[in-house]
Amino acid sequence: DGGITQSPKYLFRKEGQNVTLSCEQNLNHDAMYWYRQDPGQGLRLIYYSQIVNDFQKGDIAEGYSVSREKKESFPLTVTSAQKNPTAFYLCASSIGTRLTDEQFFGPGTRLTVL
Amino acid sequence: AQSVSQHNHHVILSEAASLELGCNYSYGGTVNLFWYVQYPGQHLQLLLKYFSGDPLVKGIKGFEAEFIKSKFSFNLRKPSVQWSDTAEYFCAAPGPIYSGAGSYQLTFGKGTKLSVIP
Numbered sequence: 001d002g003g004i005t006q007s008p009k010y011l012f013r014k015e016g017q018n019v020t021l022s023c024e025q026n027l028n029h030d031a032m033y034w035y036r037q038d039p040g041q042g043l044r045l046i047y048y049s050q051i052v053n054d055f056q057k058g059d060i061a062e063g064y065s066v067s068r069e070k071k072e073s074f075p076l077t078v079t080s081a082q083k084n085p086t087a088f089y090l091c092a093s094s095i096g097t098r099l100t101d102e103q104f105f106g107p108g109t110r111l112t113v114l
Numbered sequence: 115a116q117s118v119s120q121h122n123h124h125v126i127l128s129e130a131a132s133l134e135l136g137c138n139y140s141y142g143g144t145v146n147l148f149w150y151v152q153y154p155g156q157h158l159q160l161l162l163k164y165f166s167g168d169p170l171v172k173g174i175k176g177f178e179a180e181f182i183k184s185k186f187s188f189n190l191r192k193p194s195v196q197w198s199d200t201a202e203y204f205c206a207a208p209g210p211i212y213s214g215a216g217s218y219q220l221t222f223g224k225g226t227k228l229s230v231i232p
Contacts, residue, residue, distance in 0.1 A: 035222075040123060042204060042224035043158075058219070090158065099146040099208055100165055103220065105158040 003027070004106035006091050011111045013085075021076045021109045023091035032074035033092040033103065036060060043090065049074055050097050078111065085113045116140050116209045120223035127195050128231050135190040135226050137179075137205035147188040148206040148220070149179055158204070164188065175199070197232045 004025045013019045025032065031050050035043040045058030049068040063082025068074055074093075078085045089109045094101040121136035139147065149161040162173025169181040179190045188205060202225045209221030 033219075040224055042118075042120075043222040045209075045219060048219065092158075097219070102148075102160055102163065105150075107157050 004091060004093055004104060006089075006106040006109050008109060009107065011109055013111070013113050015113055016080045018077055018079050019111065021078065021089055021091075021111070023074045023076065023106060025072055025093045025104075025106075027093055027104065028071070029093035029095050029104075030071070031094045031097050031101070032068065033094075034058075034064070034066065034074070034076045035090045035092065037088040037090055037108070046076065048097075085111060087111060116207070116221050118205055118207050118221050118223040120205055120226050122226045123224070124227045124229070126229045126231065129197055130194050133190070133192040133195045133199070133228070135203055135205075135228070137188045137190065137223060138186050139188065139205075139207035139221075140186065143208065145181070145183075146208060147179075147181060149173065149177070149188075149190050150204045150206060150222075151201050152204070153201045161190070161203070195228070195230050197230045200228060200230045202227045
């Protein structure tokens with residue numbers, strides 16, 4: 001069953017702690033993305049990766065870090081430097097980054113920082 | 115900077131009413147446009163897309179969208195909504211090019227919540 005999995009679905013952390021969100025895909029896609037979704041803000045791009053061992057900052061990369069050591073995995077770390085980390089985080093993937101490449105989304109992780 | 119504007123934050127309709135959700139984009143190059151839908155508790159999924167050709171695009175579940183180049187618009191329509199159409203709808207268009215030729219990212223609008231009353 002092909003798709004994108006994100007874990008956990010809900011995550012609670014204390015302020016000042018780093019936390020890593022998991023994203024795995026078995027679609028054999030080269031490109032992967034992390035978005036942040038806030039009410040009334042739509043989706044904003046945090047980081048994306050076109051290929052293994054490569055990634056680029058998006059619109060709101062400050063306070064976040066990523067790695068892409070394997071094609072199927074693109075974990076996102078929310079660091080203590082992120083000023084407002086409570087949000088819904090969506091991972092996506094696509095075959096490539098051409099204009100015609102549709103993005104497929106995971107179910108999301110809701111992070112709450114207490 | 116590229117931007118995507120969705121005119122309505124929240125739309126409330128009765129079943130069988132007609133729907134039109136507005137979307138305007140600012141990207142001036144080759145345009146590929148998308149509408150995504152997020153049903154309550156479900157993944158964000160593609161509703162329809164425009165790449166080229168016929169500016170009237172048909173998608174899943176009876177939705178359609180019309181690309182009007184002169185107005186930079188890609189409005190979503192459905193003649194008769196159902197309660198099951200209750201969801202949040204996002205328009206997306208090409209955004210900033212961060213690295214390399216041929217590498218495009220999407221810019222999403224802020225979304226429109228549609229509530230359909232039975």
